[in-house]
Amino acid sequence: MKKMIIHGGRKLTGEVVIGGAKNSTVALIPAAILSESVVTLDGVPHIKDVYNLMDILSAMNVHSNFNEATDTLTLDPTEIEFKPLPNGKIKSLRASYYFMGALLGRFGHAIVGLPGGDDIGPRPIDQHIKGFESLGASVSNEHGAMFITAPEEGLHGARIFLDMVSVGATINLILAAVTATGQTSIENAAKEPEIIDLATYLNNMGAKIRGAGTDTIRIDGVAHLYAKNPHTIIPDRIEAGTYLAMAGACGDGVNVKNIISEHLDAYLAKLEEIGVQMDVGEDNIFVYPSGNLQAVQIKTSPYPGFATDLQQPITPLLLKAAGDGIVIDTIYPKRVRHIPELIRMGADISLENDVIILHHVDRLQGAEVTADEIRAGACLMTAGLMAEGKTTISKVDNILRGYDRVVYKLKKLGADVEMIDD
Incomplete structure (x- = not known):
């Protein structure tokens, strides 16, 4: 220290x-694994959370390069391998839980350790779990890690009403639903600019997300996402x-x-x-x-x-x-x-x-x-x-x-x- x-x-x-916005960046980097092509982010902040996320991606064979002179981060998920993410760097930042939605959307299953980050009081993930289950996934907590699995036929669209406004749950459910079959609506969604930034990023990859920035977000699932580069972070x-x-x-x-x-x-x-x-x-x-x-x-x-x-x-x-x-x-x-x-x-x-x-x-x-x-x-x-x-x-x-x-x-x-x- x-x-x-x-x-x-x-x-x-x-x-x-x-x-660039930390709270956008820590969602955009996990979201990159949904792309079937190389992703480029501009305006990336020089913060420890970026390097920690790069380390987590490296464990899944996602190659990354951060050009600090140009604030440009390149991520190559084309040879990604599914790996459980039970501990280690996962404990170092709260936003590591976005790998739950991203891995679920990419592979249909995820094993992710319970997130770390700042100790600022209770920040439960029950709304995330409720949403994943609405999309058809089964969720269990085993030995301090979340095991999340889609049904054999894959995730399906659903109407999800969040009991409380949650930025984390809204982002995680977008990441999971963007490749699900059918339409998903997230009601009582968070409206933060970082959510609009994520939706713009995913839509440029070919996603179909409407309503970001309002309290109802509608997502029509797509089968494939390909990055349209670069994306400049707000x-x-x-x-x-x-x-x-x-x-x-x-x-x-x-x-x-x-x-x-x-x-x-x-x-x-x-x-x-x-x-x-x-x-x-x-x-x-x-x-x-x-x-x-x-x-x-x-x-x-x-x-x-x-x-x-x-x-x-x-x-x-x-x-x-x-x-x-x-x-x-x-x-x-x-x-x-x-x-x-x-x-x-x-x-x-x-x-x-x-x-x-x-x-x-x-x-x-x-x-x-x-x-x-x-x-x-x-x-x-x-x-x-x-x-x-x-x-x-x-x-x-x-x-x-x-x-x-x-x-x-x-x-x-x-x-x-x-x-x-x-």
């Missing part, structure tokens, strides 16, 4: 270019939101580039309510130096609401605001592992029945803190940049799972930051 050392107090200035709205909050908290004029602002409507509305001054361009947002900031209440909800992944990155900004800020995470109410770390840095925060209450503080003090998951780590980076003195963040590998070339980008903005081996 590595550590990040931040000497705070410097104002950030200049520009930062946002990478910008990462969570990375963008992180740098926007960072610019509001300690920026002296920061231009955040490669943004689709419509993906951030709810978030931008809150930044404006707080008092962050911005110019929103066609594909960039310029953040002016902050003036008077006012506390607000934030309540996360499924897209197009305020994203759960952005409640932690915006927290340090709220500490600068006058009054008491409130954060209620309705998606993952136990997503509070950043709170004790911020308190170590002098933050005045209380937690009452999963409601986070943030009281204004004049300054934060550098400290030794731990990034227990990706977005908590993003929060601590911003806090470290705001703080007086030296902040040491351990378990930085968690940050590197989700943030593209983060040290390079922070240094380019003028931050005093370095990575060291623990």
Whole structure:
């Protein structure tokens, strides 16, 4: 594991270019195994999850090459071999469960270990299982791995109503249904931009998916998929939101580039309510130096609401605001592992029945803190940049799972930051 050392107090200035969306990339890579030809992805972020997924694919004889100079990933699934994926790298990232749907769609069966990733509270996969069973598959949990098998005649289309909106279940069921016989409808589906990105990618391969971005997605199964290259990944709205909050908290004029602002409507509305001054361009947002900031209440909800992944990155900004800020995470109410770390840095925060209450503080003090998951780590980076003195963040590998070339980008903005081996 590595550590990040931040000497705070410097104002950030200049520009930062946002990478491809992590939450798209980790679905698009497993989806590549559905193609019967070579797949090329552009705009791939330099994050650990990409390399972990490449390792998982290698175990199935899927050859990959990541050209870091051009952000291009080439995947060749033409000689893929079915392999159980019970442990190892599967435990390193939550999105490994997309291999359930992808393997089921490609081979008619899958053996995949229960996913790992961030510990942010319960994230059950019961909706995934319910959907697979509706498509005709049998599902069992044996020794910590999911065994999923289609009937002899293959998967069949079905009407699936998700009991709760789930991005993971929506994506997994698309991957399984895209080659099933007949029509599948997924109702109460998630609407995230990353789902539209996946549907666009699959449709360009020859899939027949309609309604992505709405609450009902209809899929007419096809027998074969062939990649139409390249597919350019959408910008990462969570990375963008992180740098926007960072610019509001300690920026002296920061231009955040490669943004689709419509993906951030709810978030931008809150930044404006707080008092962050911005110019929103066609594909960039310029953040002016902050003036008077006012506390607000934030309540996360499924897209197009305020994203759960952005409640932690915006927290340090709220500490600068006058009054008491409130954060209620309705998606993952136990997503509070950043709170004790911020308190170590002098933050005045209380937690009452999963409601986070943030009281204004004049300054934060550098400290030794731990990034227990990706977005908590993003929060601590911003806090470290705001703080007086030296902040040491351990378990930085968690940050590197989700943030593209983060040290390079922070240094380019003028931050005093370095990575060291623990």
